[in-house]
Amino acid sequence: MAQVFVTGGSGFIGQVLVRRLVGEGHTVRALVRSERSAAAVRALGAVPVHGDLTAPDGWREELAGGEAVFHLAAETDITADRERHDEVTVRGTTAVVEAARQAGVSRFVHCGSEAALLAGDPLIDADESASLRPDSEAAYCATKAVAEKTVLEASAPGFATVSVRPRFVWGPGSILVEGLVAAARAGQFAWIDGGRHTTDVTYVDNAVEGLMRGWQHGCSGNAYFVTDQHRVVLREFLQRQFDTYGVSGPIPETDARTAAHDVPVPARWFLGQPCTLRTDKAVAELGYRPLISHTDGIDAVAKSLTRGAPSGDEA
Known part of the structure; x- marks a missing residue:
């Protein structure tokens, strides 16, 4: 069994990752900023390490003797300014990469995103040959691209780096879905051009299966898309989520021209454009297969709401 270090371990994806790592017998240390986050990872069986993402002098020694780092922490507020995204996503990633390399960690797994490829045009059957877009007008997208570039270019003998890119991560306690639910309840959500893409x-x-397989089988310096391999019509998928969460009343519609004035980038791209990704590379090189079917995922969300499952933090 391995000793691993996780950033963003108290977040939505991070908690599921930590739970799986601990369940498989690995020793997990997770970087946290608050006592609330510390309590969350401690409850999962991990050891919380208090520290600032961009100040590794306070926690670098905790990486010593570790086999892998899973880097999930990033700024997820798309309304935050570029300076904030640069500070957390870019400088934070640089700090973690350098700390891992200096500590002698052999594997570095970054949780990336298709957002790193977004600059205004839809992604249609995109694969990993598509270019990163650090020039994107959206700060979230641009900095995700810069962060991934930093990770992949750090690949070196004895220091294998990979980036695993899930798209629209959902499930019980999803911060993304719950944010859209809250917007719908407040009358601040509309289908862009019908939402039928x-x-x-x-x-x-x-997503966690992809991260684990990226650790175990990923080729250094490479990125991999992972999805449910079950494409959906956005409107049908979200309406099912809204119904499950008990959102009442019809959802209004808007056209792309109006959305260009009312909906911030990249939310407009995310909600108003098709995005289909190929997972051939992850299947061939990682042996990736989805663990949970779409139907079982929907059932799990409904059951979690019945139980009152808590939401995760994001860092």
Whole structure:
């Protein structure tokens, strides 16, 4: 069994990852900023390490003797300014990469995103040959691209780096879905051009499966898309989520021209454009297969709401 270090371990994806790592017998240390986050990872069986993502002098020694680092922490507020995204996503990633390399960690797994490829045009059957877009006008997208570039370019003998890119991670306690639910309840959500475009999505356990396989089998310096391999019509998928969460009343519609004034980038791209991704590379090189079917995922969300499952933090 291995000793691993996780950033973002108290977040939505991070908690599922930590739970799986601990369940498989690995020793997990997780970087946390608050006592609330510390309590969350401690409850999962991990050891919380208090520290600032961008100040590794306070926690670098905790990486010593470790086999892998899973880097999930990033700024997820798309309304935050570029300076904030640079500070957390770019400088934070650089700090973790350098700390891991200096500590002698052999594997580095970054949780990336298709957002790193978004600059205004839809992604249609995109694969990993598509270019990163650090020039994107959206700070979230641009900094995700810069962060991934930092990770992949750090690949070196004895220091293998990979980036695993899930799309629209959903499941019980999804911060993304719950944010859209809150917007719908407040009358601040509308279908852009009907919302009837096709998109890929990734159930949280499937995202974690991709991260685990990236650790175990990923080729250094490479990125991999992972999805549910079950494409959905965005409107149908989200309406099912809204119904499950008990959102009442019809959802209004808007056209792309109006959305260009009312909906911030990249939310407009995320909600108003098709996004389909190929997972051939992850299947061939990682042996990736989704663990949870779309139907079982929907059932799990409904059951979690009945139980009152808590939401995760994001860092």
